[in-house]
Amino acid sequence: MTGAAATAPQRRDRSHSLLDLHVLGPILALAALILLGTGISATNESTFLSASNISNVLSRSAFIGIIAVGMTFVITAGGLDLSVGSMAAFIAGLVILTMNSLAGTVESVPMLVLVGMGAALSAGLAAGAINGFLVTNMRIEAFIVTLGTMGIYRSLVTWLADGGTLSLDFTLRTAIRPIYFGGFGWLTWPIIVFAFVAVLGELVMRRTAFGRYCAAIGSNEQVARYSSVNVNRVRMATYVLLGLLVGVATILYVPRLGSASPTTGVLWELEAIAAVIIGGTVLKGGFGRVWGTVIGVLILSLIGNILNLTDAVSPYLNGAIQGVIIILAVVLQREKKAGT
Amino acid sequence: MHMKVILAGTAMALALPAAAQETQTVGVSIPAATHGWAGGMNYFAQEAVDRLEEVYPQLDFVLATAGDAAEQVSDIEDMLATRNIDALVVLPFESDPLTGPVAAVADSGAWVTVVDRGLSQEGIEDLYVAGDNPGFGRVSGEFMTSQMPDGGDIVVLRGIPTTIDNERVEGFEEAIDGSGINVLAMEHGNWNRDDSFTVMQDFLSRYPNIDAVWASDDDMAIGVLAAIEAAGRDDVQFVLGGAGMKEMIARTRDGDPMIPANVTYPPAMIGTAIELTAVGLTSSAPVSGEFTIGSVLITPDNAEDYYFPDSPF
Numbered sequence: 060m061t062g063a064a065a066t067a068p069q070r071r072d073r074s075h076s077l078l079d080l081h082v083l084g085p086i087l088a089l090a091a092l093i094l095l096g097t098g099i100s101a102t103n104e105s106t107f108l109s110a111s112n113i114s115n116v117l118s119r120s121a122f123i124g125i126i127a128v129g130m131t132f133v134i135t136a137g138g139l140d141l142s143v144g145s146m147a148a149f150i151a152g153l154v155i156l157t158m159n160s161l162a163g164t165v166e167s168v169p170m171l172v173l174v175g176m177g178a179a180l181s182a183g184l185a186a187g188a189i190n191g192f193l194v195t196n197m198r199i200e201a202f203i204v205t206l207g208t209m210g211i212y213r214s215l216v217t218w219l220a221d222g223g224t225l226s227l228d229f230t231l232r233t234a235i236r237p238i239y240f241g242g243f244g245w246l247t248w249p250i251i252v253f254a255f256v257a258v259l260g261e262l263v264m265r266r267t268a269f270g271r272y273c274a275a276i277g278s279n280e281q282v283a284r285y286s287s288v289n290v291n292r293v294r295m296a297t298y299v300l301l302g303l304l305v306g307v308a309t310i311l312y313v314p315r316l317g318s319a320s321p322t323t324g325v326l327w328e329l330e331a332i333a334a335v336i337i338g339g340t341v342l343k344g345g346f347g348r349v350w351g352t353v354i355g356v357l358i359l360s361l362i363g364n365i366l367n368l369t370d371a372v373s374p375y376l377n378g379a380i381q382g383v384i385i386i387l388a389v390v391l392q393r394e395k396k397a398g399t
Numbered sequence: 400m401h402m403k404v405i406l407a408g409t410a411m412a413l414a415l416p417a418a419a420q421e422t423q424t425v426g427v428s429i430p431a432a433t434h435g436w437a438g439g440m441n442y443f444a445q446e447a448v449d450r451l452e453e454v455y456p457q458l459d460f461v462l463a464t465a466g467d468a469a470e471q472v473s474d475i476e477d478m479l480a481t482r483n484i485d486a487l488v489v490l491p492f493e494s495d496p497l498t499g500p501v502a503a504v505a506d507s508g509a510w511v512t513v514v515d516r517g518l519s520q521e522g523i524e525d526l527y528v529a530g531d532n533p534g535f536g537r538v539s540g541e542f543m544t545s546q547m548p549d550g551g552d553i554v555v556l557r558g559i560p561t562t563i564d565n566e567r568v569e570g571f572e573e574a575i576d577g578s579g580i581n582v583l584a585m586e587h588g589n590w591n592r593d594d595s596f597t598v599m600q601d602f603l604s605r606y607p608n609i610d611a612v613w614a615s616d617d618d619m620a621i622g623v624l625a626a627i628e629a630a631g632r633d634d635v636q637f638v639l640g641g642a643g644m645k646e647m648i649a650r651t652r653d654g655d656p657m658i659p660a661n662v663t664y665p666p667a668m669i670g671t672a673i674e675l676t677a678v679g680l681t682s683s684a685p686v687s688g689e690f691t692i693g694s695v696l697i698t699p700d701n702a703e704d705y706y707f708p709d710s711p712f
Contacts, residue, residue, distance in 0.1 A: 105605035111630070112604040119597055222432020222441050223711030224618075226646065240629050315596070316625050320618075322434050322591050367586055367601030374587050375560055 084391035085338055085354040088384070092358060096365045105368045114245035116357075116364050121249035122147070124356040125308040127331040128260040128349055129301030133201075134335050135264070135347030136297045137277035140190060141205040143305050144327030145212035150182045150309040151319035152216040155225045168234045175235075175313070180306040186212070187302015191295040209328070217321040224320040232317035239314040249311045253353075256304065260349040270347075273297060277344025334359055337388045358388060423485040423680055424459045426478035427673060428471055429514075430492050431464040432711075434590065435618050436642055439666035439712025440490070447670040451677050458677055468492040472500045479504055486510035486680055488672050494519045510679060514672040516563075526679070527689045528672040530664050532563050533570035535694040538662045539613060539639055540574025542696055546637065546659070550579020551610035554602045556588035556595050556619045567615060583609065588619040595622030603630045611637050617644035617661070624657060642666075643697065643705055644712055652702035661697040663705060666712055668692050 100107030126143050133140050158175045165171050186208070193204040219225060227235070242248045264270035272293045275283040284290050313319070336342055337358055338351025362384055366377050427448065432438040441464060448460045461482055465471035471492045478484045487504045491497035491513065498519040505511045505523050513524040543553065555571070558564040568585070575582075583606055588595030595614065602609065603626060612627075612635060614620035620640030627635050640647055641662040650658045671692065679686040697705050 103605070107604070109604065112601075115600045115604065119600075217432055217438075220438070221711040222438025223435050224438075316592050316621060318592065318621070320435060320592070321432065321438075322618075323593070325591075363597065364601055367598055368605050370584060374557070374585070377587075 081339065085351050085358065085388055088337075088388040088391060089354050089358050089361070092361045092365065092384070096361060096368065099365060099369045099371070103369065107365070107368060110245040112364070114247060114250070116360050117253070118239070118247050118249040120356050120360040121253040122308045122312050123327055123330050123334060123359070124253045124353060125256050125304050125311075126301070126327060127334040127352045127356050128256050129297075129304035130331045130335050131260065131264070131338070131340050131347045131349050131352045132270075132273050132297040133301050134332070134340055134342060135277050135344055136273040136294055137280065137344030138194065138201045138294060138297060139205065139332070140201065140298065140301055141328045142186070142190060142208040142212060143301065143331060144324035144329075145209045145216070146183070146186050146302070146305050146324075147309050147312065147327060148216045148319055148321070148323035148325075149212035149219075150179050150186070150306055151313050151323055152219045152225050153182050154179045154309060154313050155227050155317075155319055156219065158231055159228050162228050162231060168231065171231065172235055172238075176310050179309045179313075180303060183302040183304070183306025183309070184299060185302070186305070187299040188295070190302065191298030194298065195291040195295050205328075213321065216319060216323070220320055222321065224318050227313070227317040232314075235314040235317070237314070239311055252307065252311060256307065257349060257353045260352075264347055264349045269293065269296065274345055274347060277341070277346070279345075330359055331356075333385055337385060355388075358384065422457055422459055424461060424482050425486045425488065425673070425676060425680065426475070426482065426484040427460060427462045427488045427669075428474050428478070429462075429464055429490045429669060430471070431466050435644060435712045436590075436664075436666050439710050440669050442710050442712070443667040443670040444673065447673040451673060455677055455681050458680065460673075465492060468496040472496060475500045475504060479507060479509075484509055486512065486676050488512045488514065488669070488676050490514040490669060490672075491516045491518065498523065510676065512672050512676045514669055525687045526672070526675060528668055528675065529689065529691050530668055531691050531694050532566035532664075535641060535662055535664050536567035536570025536572075536615075537574045538694050538696050539567075539615065539641060540571040542639060542660050542662070543571075543580055543611065543613060544575055544578040547578075547580055547610065550581065552581050552583050552606070552608060553611045553613060554583050554599075554606070554609055555585040555613045556598060556615055556623065557585055558587070558590040558616060558619075560587060571613065571615075588614070588616075588622065590616050590618055592618050592622040592625075595619035596626050597622075599623040599626035600630070603627065603632055608634045611635065612639070614638050614640045616641050617647040620647060620658070627657075642712075645706055645708065645710060648697060648702050648706045651697060651699055652706060654699050659698070661702075661705075663695045663697060665692065666710075667707075 096107040106112055154175045157178045158171055161171055161174060190205055190208055193199050194201045238248055242251060272288045275288055276290050276293055280290055334355035335352050337355035338348055340347045362381050366372060372380060427444055429440060429444055430437050432441040448462055452460055461478055463474040465474050486509055489501055494516055501511060501518060502523045511524045512526040514528045515530050557568060586598045588598050612623050614623045617640040620638050623638050637657055637659050639660060642664045643661055647658060648661055651661055675686045678684055
């Protein structure tokens with residue numbers, strides 16, 4: 060929390076002075092959830108704190124988590140991307156089709172997997188670049204651009220799948236399963252990649268010119284422009300980075316069930332945005348916190364996990380509990396900001 | 400195929416002016432292919448339309464797919480205003496919003512066939528082709544009891560909270576009542592692979608022993624199977640899905656012990672509805688009334704009959 064303070068925009072100083080709840084809010088919420096889970100698990104002999112449950116929760120957080128790290132940059136720079144869920148579904152469909160169609164000609168399975176990964180990353184880059192181009196060069200509102208591409212990618216995956224499900228060839232499925240389920244014991248690959256992306260994201264946000272430019276643009280685009288920040292290029296880069304990370308998330312997603320359908324990734328965009336905001340990033344831009352986003356993602360996954368471990372709450376109310384906790388987590392850290 | 404046919408042969412001749420020479424237009428309005436079952440339904444609707452246009456040159460078909468209830472209302476209004484349809488085959492997105500517009504079609508004198516989901520008001524449609532949701536649950540429950548005569552512990556994954564889901568679960572609970580089968584927990588997997596995978600992982604963390612799973616849908620069964628496999632648990636003896644996805648039927652046919660059976664809820668019922676409507680329009684055979692398509696148990700013995708390799712579902 061030090062270091063970059065001198066060069067960061069004005070806002071940093073303000074948030075620094077109310078370090079307490081603003082910083083502690085999400086951590087407190089996460090700690091409360093962990094306590095709650097442990098308590099519930101003690102009453103009904105389930106295994107909340109077991110390595111396998113923790114591994115499950117962290118692995119399943121990885122998709123949204125990796126995307127949410129990218130989303131943190133987009134939102135910090137005053138943008139928004141609603142298309143990520145559909146984009147993930149579309150890329151998953153593309154990867155499956157690519158690998159299936161090459162399965163006959165390319166013998167080596169590792170080679171095929173590499174081709175699949177390459178397809179995912181390049182499709183993500185391209186999709187992110189399209190969003191970025193429309194937002195920066197065409198000067199269309201990010202909300203509208205990504206609402207449009209959200210519909211486009213969702214329809215494309217439905218069309219590719221003929222309304223049904225795209226499934227990976229069975230032999231390939233066994234070959235790539237370890238990408239999601241494998242790793243070092245409970246430390247599975249999705250957890251490792253998520254951790255790597257999160258640490259890298261935090262460093263980029265705090266220690267690089269790019270991170271500071273994002274905050275500057277989100278804070279006041281005009282001032283950033285006068286300070287000779289290449290606003291369009293930075294903004295473009297945030298969307299491309301997010302697209303790339305959607306590609307990474309898809310690489311981890313496809314091996315889990317080996318399929319993609321029109322319901323893949325539904326509402327991921329809202330979960331990712333919610334995680335970013337719970338973590339303390341400002342929705343209208345200007346201030347971003349990658350580690351907060353990681354905590355936000357964990358809070359969201361833990362709510363679902365805990366609700367599945369208990370019968371105390373009617374499953375009809377799951378959404379309501381989630382809503383309450385999301386709002387509480389944000390209230391906790393906003394309290395002192397009221398009036399500023 | 401057991402089909403419980405209740406054909407109340409009423410005054411259908413009045414409703415259907417059998418002008419054989421004139422071209423008649425049939426509007427078909429269905430939800431878009433947003434999930435597996437709906438994808439299958441779209442496929443069978445298109446197939447029925449293509450085939451019937453060949454068989455009946457005097458019939459013209461208009462097929463519209465809608466992304467939500469409001470869009471479906473517009474589709475139906477357009478069909479009535481611009482195509483002057485003589486018959487409408489509709490699978491309502493939701494019952495309430497579609498009741499008024501479909502009633503308007505009926506008032507115009509056109510034949511109305513409602514499929515799967517009923518309208519909120521009775522007596523609007525001339526023909527109702529319905530899936531049997533309580534029966535779907537009952538057949539599933541009866542299979543569970545037959546597989547576990549001494550009882551056992553199961554978990555249940557439910558669909559999206561809807562009347563359809565409630566009817567299925569009630570039918571299931573009645574069928575297993577008193578059999579010694581104990582439902583450890585029920586959660587909504589929303590007919591979705593990813594959601595059911597997550598729910599099943601958590602069930603496995605929560606219960607050290609689960610004898611069987613009623614996944615109640617094949618998409619959910621796929622998620623459940625992946626979770627069991629990843630956890631390396633061998634206490635779960637089998638998973639019962641439902642709706643008859645072709646990949647799952649193939650596994651039942653090939654004798655996969657984890658998927659010993661399936662229960663139908665055929666998306667091809669849209670084909671039945673279009674076909675019956677065409678028969679009604681072109682012949683004097685009575686087709687009005689209610690036609691309930693029973694949910695049938697698929698086992699390795701009869702799986703081949705329910706395997707449609709070209710269908711997307």
